[in-house]
Amino acid sequence: MHRCQPPDAVVWPQNVEQVSQLAALCYSQGVPIIPFGTGTGLEGGVCAVQGGVCINLTHMDKILELNLEDFSVVVEPGVTRKALNTRLRDSGLWFPVDPGADASLCGMVATGASGTNAVRYGTMRENVLNLEVVLPGGELLHTAGLGRHFRKSAAGYNLTGLFVGSEGTLGLITAATLRLHPAPEATVVATCAFPSVRAAVDSTVHILQAAVPVARIEFLDDVTMDACNKHSQLNCSVAPTLFLEFHGSEQVLAEQLQRAKEITQDNGAFHFSSAKEAEERGRLWAARHSAWYAVLALRPGCKGYSTDVCVPISRLPEILVQTKEDLKAQGLTGAILGHVGDGNFHCLLLVDPEDPEELHRVKAFSELLGRRALALHGTCTGEHGIGLGKRQLLQEEVGAVGMETMRRLKAMLDPRGLMNPGKVL
Amino acid sequence: MHRCQPPDAVVWPQNVEQVSQLAALCYSQGVPIIPFGTGTGLEGGVCAVQGGVCINLTHMDKILELNLEDFSVVVEPGVTRKALNTRLRDSGLWFPVDPGADASLCGMVATGASGTNAVRYGTMRENVLNLEVVLPGGELLHTAGLGRHFRKSAAGYNLTGLFVGSEGTLGLITAATLRLHPAPEATVVATCAFPSVRAAVDSTVHILQAAVPVARIEFLDDVTMDACNKHSQLNCSVAPTLFLEFHGSEQVLAEQLQRAKEITQDNGAFHFSSAKEAEERGRLWAARHSAWYAVLALRPGCKGYSTDVCVPISRLPEILVQTKEDLKAQGLTGAILGHVGDGNFHCLLLVDPEDPEELHRVKAFSELLGRRALALHGTCTGEHGIGLGKRQLLQEEVGAVGMETMRRLKAMLDPRGLMNPGKVL
Ligand SMILES: Cc1cc2nc3c(=O)[nH]c(=O)nc-3n(C[C@H](O)[C@H](O)[C@H](O)COP(=O)(O)OP(=O)(O)OC[C@H]3O[C@@H](n4cnc5c(N)ncnc54)[C@H](O)[C@@H]3O)c2cc1C
Ligand SMILES: Cc1cc2nc3c(=O)[nH]c(=O)nc-3n(C[C@H](O)[C@H](O)[C@H](O)COP(=O)(O)OP(=O)(O)OC[C@H]3O[C@@H](n4cnc5c(N)ncnc54)[C@H](O)[C@@H]3O)c2cc1C
Numbered sequence: 001m002h003r004c005q006p007p008d009a010v011v012w013p014q015n016v017e018q019v020s021q022l023a024a025l026c027y028s029q030g031v032p033i034i035p036f037g038t039g040t041g042l043e044g045g046v047c048a049v050q051g052g053v054c055i056n057l058t059h060m061d062k063i064l065e066l067n068l069e070d071f072s073v074v075v076e077p078g079v080t081r082k083a084l085n086t087r088l089r090d091s092g093l094w095f096p097v098d099p100g101a102d103a104s105l106c107g108m109v110a111t112g113a114s115g116t117n118a119v120r121y122g123t124m125r126e127n128v129l130n131l132e133v134v135l136p137g138g139e140l141l142h143t144a145g146l147g148r149h150f151r152k153s154a155a156g157y158n159l160t161g162l163f164v165g166s167e168g169t170l171g172l173i174t175a176a177t178l179r180l181h182p183a184p185e186a187t188v189v190a191t192c193a194f195p196s197v198r199a200a201v202d203s204t205v206h207i208l209q210a211a212v213p214v215a216r217i218e219f220l221d222d223v224t225m226d227a228c229n230k231h232s233q234l235n236c237s238v239a240p241t242l243f244l245e246f247h248g249s250e251q252v253l254a255e256q257l258q259r260a261k262e263i264t265q266d267n268g269a270f271h272f273s274s275a276k277e278a279e280e281r282g283r284l285w286a287a288r289h290s291a292w293y294a295v296l297a298l299r300p301g302c303k304g305y306s307t308d309v310c311v312p313i314s315r316l317p318e319i320l321v322q323t324k325e326d327l328k329a330q331g332l333t334g335a336i337l338g339h340v341g342d343g344n345f346h347c348l349l350l351v352d353p354e355d356p357e358e359l360h361r362v363k364a365f366s367e368l369l370g371r372r373a374l375a376l377h378g379t380c381t382g383e384h385g386i387g388l389g390k391r392q393l394l395q396e397e398v399g400a401v402g403m404e405t406m407r408r409l410k411a412m413l414d415p416r417g418l419m420n421p422g423k424v425l
Numbered sequence: 426m427h428r429c430q431p432p433d434a435v436v437w438p439q440n441v442e443q444v445s446q447l448a449a450l451c452y453s454q455g456v457p458i459i460p461f462g463t464g465t466g467l468e469g470g471v472c473a474v475q476g477g478v479c480i481n482l483t484h485m486d487k488i489l490e491l492n493l494e495d496f497s498v499v500v501e502p503g504v505t506r507k508a509l510n511t512r513l514r515d516s517g518l519w520f521p522v523d524p525g526a527d528a529s530l531c532g533m534v535a536t537g538a539s540g541t542n543a544v545r546y547g548t549m550r551e552n553v554l555n556l557e558v559v560l561p562g563g564e565l566l567h568t569a570g571l572g573r574h575f576r577k578s579a580a581g582y583n584l585t586g587l588f589v590g591s592e593g594t595l596g597l598i599t600a601a602t603l604r605l606h607p608a609p610e611a612t613v614v615a616t617c618a619f620p621s622v623r624a625a626v627d628s629t630v631h632i633l634q635a636a637v638p639v640a641r642i643e644f645l646d647d648v649t650m651d652a653c654n655k656h657s658q659l660n661c662s663v664a665p666t667l668f669l670e671f672h673g674s675e676q677v678l679a680e681q682l683q684r685a686k687e688i689t690q691d692n693g694a695f696h697f698s699s700a701k702e703a704e705e706r707g708r709l710w711a712a713r714h715s716a717w718y719a720v721l722a723l724r725p726g727c728k729g730y731s732t733d734v735c736v737p738i739s740r741l742p743e744i745l746v747q748t749k750e751d752l753k754a755q756g757l758t759g760a761i762l763g764h765v766g767d768g769n770f771h772c773l774l775l776v777d778p779e780d781p782e783e784l785h786r787v788k789a790f791s792e793l794l795g796r797r798a799l800a801l802h803g804t805c806t807g808e809h810g811i812g813l814g815k816r817q818l819l820q821e822e823v824g825a826v827g828m829e830t831m832r833r834l835k836a837m838l839d840p841r842g843l844m845n846p847g848k849v850l
Contacts, residue, residue, distance in 0.1 A: 067737065067739065069630055069737075069738065069739035070737040070738055070739050070768075071633070071738075072737070092634060111579060112578075112579035112583075113579070114577060114579075118577060122551070123577050125577075125583065125586075126547070126551055135826075139826050140826060141826045141827060141830060142823070142824060142826075142827065143827070144804075144823070145799075145804075145822045145823045145824060145827060146824055147802050148802050148803070148804065148822070149737055149802055150735045150736060150737060150767075150768055150802070150803050150804050150807070151735065151738070151767040151768050151769075152539060152543060152548050152550075152735060152767050152769060152807050152808065153537075153735060153804040153806065153807060154536060154537035154538070154590050154733075154804075154806045154807060154808050154809060154810045154811070155804045155805060155806050155810075155811060155815075155819055155822055155823070156590070156811055156819050156822075156823060156827075156831050156849055156850075157587060157590065157591060157595075157831050157834055157835075157849075158537075158550065158586045158587060158589060158590055159823075159827065159830055159831070161550070161583045161586030161587070162582060162583060162586070162587060164583060165579050165581070165582065165583055166582060170582075181636075182633065182634055182635065182636035183636075184636065185635075185636065205494055208496070208607065209517060209607055210607065210610075211606075211607035211608075211609065211610065211672075211673070213638065247636075248636070249680065249684075251676075251680050252677050252680060255674065255676050255677060259674075308579075310575045310576065310577060310578060311575060312492065312494075312495040312497070312574055312575060312576075313494065313495055313496075313576070314492065314494035314495050342575075342576040342577050343495075343575055343576050344576075344577060374570075377572050377573050377574055377575070378573070378575050379569075379570075379573065379575050379578040379579075379580050380580060381578065381579045381580050382575070382577055382578060382579060383577065383579050384579060385579045385580075386579075386580060386581055390580075394580055394581050397570045397573070397580055397581075398567070398569070398570045398580070398581060398584075399567060399570060399571055401560075401564055401565060401566045401567075402566060402567065402568070402570060402581075402584065405566060405584055405838075406581050406582050406584070408837050408838075409582055409834075409837070410582075412833050412834070412837050413830075413833075424581055424582075425581075
């Protein structure tokens with residue numbers, strides 16, 4: 001969706017002092033600065049729309065501090081979520097926020113990322129304890145104070161929260177202190193197919209209301225399931241489907257699974273299957289994990305673009321039904337899947353990059369969907385961020401005073417407008 | 426601790442339009458504005474240090490919107506946490522953040538409050554979805570956009586988070602959209618006494634590491650237990666004690682209780698007792714609930730002041746032991762209790778208000794404790810806020826660049842410095 005716009009130069013600093021010197025130099029010379037994590041962002045956040053210097057942080061890839069007893073870790077910006085979890089493997093702890101890509105953790109801070117585990121463990125917003133930030137002029141800020149890593153605080157303004165989701169427009173994140181969680185003792189997964197989208201969503205609401213502590217609850221529509229069947233030689237029902245995962249002790253899991261089964265069957269689910277062993281679990285999740293590629297394979301040669309709205313969960317059935325009608329009306333291929341426990345879903349749209357007319361329809365559809373979400377008290381982006389393409393929708397979402405406040409924040413921290421210009425605002 | 430400084434006038438607006446008009450009028454006339462919730466704040470936040478107009482928001486006490494399916498509610502600033510939970514009683518939902526006092530929910534937003542349930546349900550930071558704020562000049566800001574109440578978003582800067590914990594210094598909160606949680610199906614409580622502070626803290630860490638989803642885990646030291654025995658005619662061991670609470674289904678609770686029992690006994694606990702029935706639970710929690718008054722009764726005629734530090738949980742044993750020595754060295758009466766699952770504890774200090782020398786010692790002790798917490802990577806306030814008395818500690822906590830950033834934030838939103846002047850910064 002976002003045409004690549006290369007920077008004038010790329011630099012690979014090795015440490016925070018170099019980042020600080022680079023920022024100071026660029027800033028004093030009026031040169032735009034574009035922070036780069038792993039480049040998996042979906043909203044064109046690393047496009048150099050005004051040229052400038054791309055600061056690629058991948059060489060700073062150390063885990064600086066691991067406090068097992070305190071459930072916290074300090075990572076440099078080149079550490080990805082998979083690298084961290086590999087390191088944590090035998091520690092009894094893990095970091096649960098899991099976007100589909102193996103993104104850098106500081107990039108995930110920058111976009112306010114989340115993923116399939118957010119319904120239980122929260123998004124990046126809830127899992128960042130402290131940040132080291134190089135401000136545009138080169139000054140070093142520790143948002144919660146140098147070296148601090150407490151679980152909670154009421155000390156002054158929440159500077160940490162200000163940088164989570166700031167998409168590189170307020171400063172460069174050079175270290176993040178993250179909250180870790182105990183690794184689940186055991187895991188059980190289940191999938192179940194429904195006669196309608198509403199039945200799947202109602203099941204989700206009932207599971208949450210019953211306080212069944214579900215770790216993941218993912219929705220895949222019939223188009224996605226069909227694509228997965230073809231792509232992975234599976235034999236799943238081509239119907240709205242929920243993928244569920246539970247974390248806990250063996251005994252607790254049996255009970256949670258039973259309650260989820262009852263609730264989904266009360267809502268008309270058929271084909272409820274579950275698995276406890278890792279291999280069997282992998283087989284069940286295969287459809288979810290390969291969904292993106294399975295959908296892409298529906299029209300070889302096409303590129304994918306993912307929408308990202310999030311609405312109050314009670315409004316999910318109507319927006320999902322409407323979205324399917326919109327797709328049909330626009331003649332677009334789109335598969336729907338989402339983190340339905342949070343009210344967040346994606347529509348994966350296929351587009352022939354050589355076909356400007358189809359590209360135009362995809363953009364129009366994506367904006368229409370954004371506006372539908374806004375009309376239902378929702379947001380135009382649950383986890384991918386604003387980047388380049390959703391700036392107009394952001395204005396509609398937060399209103400004039402909200403935009404004015406954001407602009408003043410930006411001007412306060414970046415008076416020359418050189419930090420990742422053209423994004424968010 | 427903070428001598429009462431009355432405002433020049435108190436006004437009781439009935440609606441947001443009146444709040445906005447009042448703010449605009451005061452601001453244009455250079456008159457300080459002091460927001461008032463229920464006045465239970467412990468850091469002098471409502472003192473009118475420069476005179477001005479106190480805007481008492483208690484008359485705006487409506488629950489504006491209740492979305493059961495979406496687990497959210499919109500409250501005016503006069504609604505207290507108990508009033509909300511009374512209204513929710515038969516809904517199957519509740520709001521878990523519970524400071525000791527029946528504070529207003531918007532006051533709790535303003536101070537970034539938490540309480541005994543934070544270890545499981547989070548603090549106010551994690552439970553506010555949107556805020557309606559009257560900015561100093563009278564403009565109306567909806568931090569997440571008008572009427573929005575989604576579970577998560579990555580749309581622009583986190584303005585909601587900026588106002589949580591701002592202690593009335595950035596604007597007047599005239600409505601809060603809060604996240605609700607399913608009410609626990611069943612509840613079980615347990616108390617257990619330990620031979621040492623370390624044994625109690627180690628048990629806490631082990632319970633958290635074992636991912637036992639404890640809802641409350643509170644620590645009371647020997648002085649507190651002794652006071653409670655005397656005040657409430659109880660017969661508890663005079664020893665470091667943990668109060669635990671678990672929320673879940675009957676079956677799950679039995680298992681959680683068993684695991685907690687094993688862990689605490691491995692750490693040397695004696696007198697482990699538990700209760701499921703409401704009356705019996707009430708009896709066990711009696712000591713915790715009446716602790717403040719029980720401690721006050723140790724020296725009739727004295728006033729109480731509560732410290733509020735929070736440290737990484739691994740550092741709790743050393744700071745608790747040190748604090749007890751400091752108390753002895755200063756000849757002060759102090760009882761320790763705390764939300765130990767978060768690393769947050771309070772030392773309730775008794776002081777004769779007629780004795781300036783003792784008052785001085787209490788202040789010195791409190792600052793010393795704050796600095797001890799800072800030296801251990803902690804914070805000077807886990808939940809009460811900075812208010813008047815901790816401004817020096819805040820500077821030491823966040824450092825020069827942190828303070829400068831906070832000051833610029835304040836100047837950006839309140840250029841004339843009239844919103845609750847003299848607090849936080
Ligand atoms: C297949 C696939 C699946 C995905 N699934 C999800 C998902 O489920 N949930 C989700 O939230 N996202 C998802 N994403 C999007 C993406 O993975 C996230 O946005 C991720 O957080 C981006 O991290 P990154 O390190 O790649 O950042 P980049 O792409 O390098 O940068 C993204 C933005 O953050 C800024 N930035 C990066 N690093 C820093 C830094 N250290 N300091 C300051 N600014 C910085 C950049 O300037 C840019 O504006 C998916 C992407 C793909 C390709
Ligand atoms: C016995 C006792 C036990 C306590 N236990 C706890 C505890 O466990 N955890 C905890 O966190 N706190 C505790 N507290 C402290 C207190 O209850 C909290 O700080 C509470 O959040 C204050 O709410 P309030 O409505 O009384 O605010 P107030 O005292 O009226 O005001 C506090 C601050 O917030 C500002 N403010 C209030 N309302 C608004 C508004 N609508 N808009 C903007 N600014 C506003 C005021 O200007 C002031 O700066 C306890 C207090 C007592 C007396």
